[in-house]
Amino acid sequence: MRLLLVEDNPQLAELVQEGLTRQGFAIDRCGSLKEAMVARGAASYDLILLDLGLPDGDGMTLVRELRRGNDSTPILILTARGGLNDRLIGLDGGADDYLVKPFEIAELAARCRALLRRPGASLGVVLHLGNVALDTTTRSVTVNQQRIDVPPREVALLEQLLRRAEQVVRRNQLEESLYSFGEEVTPNALESAVSRLRKRLTAADANVLVRTAHGIGYALFQQS
Amino acid sequence: MQAGPSLVRQISVRLVAAAVLVSLIEIIGVLVLYSGRRPKLALELVTAHADTIYEALSSSDPRGNLSRISPPRGADDWTFVIHDSARKVIFEQQPDHPGSFQALPEPTDHDWTRLEHDSSPVILYGSRHLPNNAWVTMAVSGETLPLFWRVFVREAWTHVVVPVAPVTILVLLLNVYIVRRMLAPLAASAAEVDALDPSRMETRLTVPATPREVRALVLAMNRALDRLEQAMQTLESFTADAAHEMRTPLSILKLRVEALEAGPAKNALREDVSAMTRLVNQMLDLAQADTLDSQITQTVDLATLARDVVERMLPVAVARGCDIALIDRGATSVKGHAEALARVLSNLIDNAIAYSPKDRSIDVIAGPGARLVVRDRGPGFSPESAALLFRRFWRGAGPGRAGAGLGLAIAQSILARHGATITADNAADGGAIFTIQWTKESQT
Numbered sequence: 001m002r003l004l005l006v007e008d009n010p011q012l013a014e015l016v017q018e019g020l021t022r023q024g025f026a027i028d029r030c031g032s033l034k035e036a037m038v039a040r041g042a043a044s045y046d047l048i049l050l051d052l053g054l055p056d057g058d059g060m061t062l063v064r065e066l067r068r069g070n071d072s073t074p075i076l077i078l079t080a081r082g083g084l085n086d087r088l089i090g091l092d093g094g095a096d097d098y099l100v101k102p103f104e105i106a107e108l109a110a111r112c113r114a115l116l117r118r119p120g121a122s123l124g125v126v127l128h129l130g131n132v133a134l135d136t137t138t139r140s141v142t143v144n145q146q147r148i149d150v151p152p153r154e155v156a157l158l159e160q161l162l163r164r165a166e167q168v169v170r171r172n173q174l175e176e177s178l179y180s181f182g183e184e185v186t187p188n189a190l191e192s193a194v195s196r197l198r199k200r201l202t203a204a205d206a207n208v209l210v211r212t213a214h215g216i217g218y219a220l221f222q223q224s
Numbered sequence: 225m226q227a228g229p230s231l232v233r234q235i236s237v238r239l240v241a242a243a244v245l246v247s248l249i250e251i252i253g254v255l256v257l258y259s260g261r262r263p264k265l266a267l268e269l270v271t272a273h274a275d276t277i278y279e280a281l282s283s284s285d286p287r288g289n290l291s292r293i294s295p296p297r298g299a300d301d302w303t304f305v306i307h308d309s310a311r312k313v314i315f316e317q318q319p320d321h322p323g324s325f326q327a328l329p330e331p332t333d334h335d336w337t338r339l340e341h342d343s344s345p346v347i348l349y350g351s352r353h354l355p356n357n358a359w360v361t362m363a364v365s366g367e368t369l370p371l372f373w374r375v376f377v378r379e380a381w382t383h384v385v386v387p388v389a390p391v392t393i394l395v396l397l398l399n400v401y402i403v404r405r406m407l408a409p410l411a412a413s414a415a416e417v418d419a420l421d422p423s424r425m426e427t428r429l430t431v432p433a434t435p436r437e438v439r440a441l442v443l444a445m446n447r448a449l450d451r452l453e454q455a456m457q458t459l460e461s462f463t464a465d466a467a468h469e470m471r472t473p474l475s476i477l478k479l480r481v482e483a484l485e486a487g488p489a490k491n492a493l494r495e496d497v498s499a500m501t502r503l504v505n506q507m508l509d510l511a512q513a514d515t516l517d518s519q520i521t522q523t524v525d526l527a528t529l530a531r532d533v534v535e536r537m538l539p540v541a542v543a544r545g546c547d548i549a550l551i552d553r554g555a556t557s558v559k560g561h562a563e564a565l566a567r568v569l570s571n572l573i574d575n576a577i578a579y580s581p582k583d584r585s586i587d588v589i590a591g592p593g594a595r596l597v598v599r600d601r602g603p604g605f606s607p608e609s610a611a612l613l614f615r616r617f618w619r620g621a622g623p624g625r626a627g628a629g630l631g632l633a634i635a636q637s638i639l640a641r642h643g644a645t646i647t648a649d650n651a652a653d654g655g656a657i658f659t660i661q662w663t664k665e666s667q668t
Contacts, residue, residue, distance in 0.1 A: 009472050015479035053468075080471035082505060083464065084512050084563045085519075102475035102501055105482055168535040213538050214585070215550030216531055221542050 002026045004045040006036045008054050019105030032056045045073055047112055052079040060093045067094035074115040110166055117163045127162035130207040130222040134162055143204035153178055154197045161220035170217040194218055235403045243392045250384045258376055265372045267337045270350030278354045290315050298370030304362035307331050324365055331359035409438045425453040463511035470504045506630035509567055513637040516564055520642060524562045526555035530590040533569040545582040555591030558662050564638045571631040572658050576600035594662035604650040613648050
């Protein structure tokens with residue numbers, strides 16, 4: 001997992017680099033738009049962490065330039081701009097996520113993983129949270145490296161939840177993943193599938209929990 | 225506003241005073257002029273009394289009326305005799321003191337006037353041909369001023385007051401009207417100045433075409449408003465800039481604290497950094513809330529808004545060991561700024577999470593209608609703090625966390641700009657209920 005960090009404050013850049021390295025990411029650092037363009041040309045990155053207020057210009061110009069060049073590398077904006085309209089400007093500009101300073105490394109790492117887990121992105125092969133892992137190619141689920149039997153419908157459900165781990169996944173999105181099996185979906189099909197998945201995970205001693213987001217959907221959290 | 229007389233009144237009073245003064249000067253001028261021409265006054269006096277005598281003579285009771293004619297005002301004594309056209313005496317008024325006058329001469333064939341004594345007391349003689357061909361000849365004695373006063377007053381009346389007064393009054397009325405009209409733009413501008421609202425700093429006064437003075441004042445006022453708006457913008461952008469500038473050092477601080485070994489000191493520092501972060505965020509939100517007016521343009525579906533915010537806040541709630549339930553009771557759409565409203569709602573949920581006991585649910589209820597409710601199952605608040613909740617920098621006692629006490633004040637400020645109100649209540653079965661309600665008019 002190779003990440004490019006574009007941040008002009010050397011202290012902050014160092015702290016972020018250290019933190020993310022501990023979380024298992026490889027980080028290259030640069031401190032200006034110009035350096036970022038050079039680095040971008042020299043190597044391929046799975047994700048760009050971009051500060052907006054750079055000494056030689058606005059980080060958004062880099063976002064626009066990359067998107068114009070059909071470069072779809074995920075971009076996570078790390079910025080001091082927390083104004084009411086800033087987030088929208090950032091996302092409309094082509095960035096994939098927007099994190100306002102100050103942030104915790106854990107939060108940043110979670111956002112990075114979420115971006116890398118998106119279909120087609122670099123973390124597409126094995127999704128994991130806590131001691132639960134799902135191989136998207138073999139469709140196998142492991143808890144503590146022990147393979148457990150999960151029917152395809154529940155694997156699909158777990159995949160959706162793992163792709164957006166620690167975030168709420170809406171009901172309709174989850175229901176769609178059940179529809180793809182061509183079976184009739186009864187009104188409480190989702191509830192019963194979730195309930196069965198919960199039991200299976202608990203039985204396997206998983207340290208993750210499927211929580212109900214009442215009125216919205218479900219979310220997978222790591223148990224503390 | 226009503227202190228002191230109005231400009232129209234002041235100008236009118238001064239104009240009237242000026243008119244009176246000018247009339248007085250004219251009258252004094254006439255007085256000076258006439259006192260230097262006593263023969264003319266004498267002539268006028270005789271003519272005036274000849275007229276009076278003729279009136280009496282041509283009445284139904286000539287003799288009675290003639291004998292009742294009073295002497296000219298101010299006269300010490302007088303006498304007159306009337307001759308008919310054949311020079312025959314038909315009436316004679318004797319003087320009070322025989323010997324005051326020389327014998328009155330027979331009428332000649334023309335009017336005449338003679339001033340006997342040019343110094344006080346004066347004696348004057350005169351004869352007038354009356355319209356009925358009779359002749360009246362008279363003699364009058366008296367002190368100069370009393371004797372000629374009436375003549376003078378009459379002269380002043382006919383030559384000064386009658387021609388000048390109507391013009392003066394007309395000019396005065398026109399002046400008042402014109403002044404009133406000229407000052408109308410001033411009143412209009414005053415109304416506009418009164419309507420100025422600090423939250424709408426882009427408003428400017430309408431510049432009137434005329435008069436130039438009012439125009440200059442309005443233009444100057446608008447320039448002053450420009451400077452004021454600039455100053456306010458500087459202040460706002462300073463607050464925003466300061467908040468922005470603090471974020472990077474705050475990030476460094478936060479990451480350094482995270483890198484510390486676990487322990488009570490680390491936890492305390494983490495809380496401190498969180499409190500500072502909230503303060504910085506709130507300062508920025510507060511600065512922005514004041515400039516929100518022109519941006520309230522989106523159609524915001526309250527159910528969608530509540531869902532998005534709950535989605536965002538659920539991980540925070542889970543990390544704190546509590547839960548959020550979203551309940552849609554048929555919420556409608558409102559006109560608003562989606563992100564600002566999202567901040568209001570997440571602020572309320574954030575508060576609820578801070579006060580919520582573990583394993584209890586926070587209810588976020590959208591609707592019915594244009595309404596959002598956040599309800600926790602914490603301790604609620606005391607009645608005396610209810611009024612203070614929305615005050616800037618007010619912080620409640622009790623469990624909770626360090627903060628600036630700006631969250632609810634910001635929420636209220638943002639909502640006020642949306643035409644919505646926020647109220648706080650204690651639930652009957654415990655916990656605080658915050659209700660955001662849009663007024664009928666501000667809904668889409």
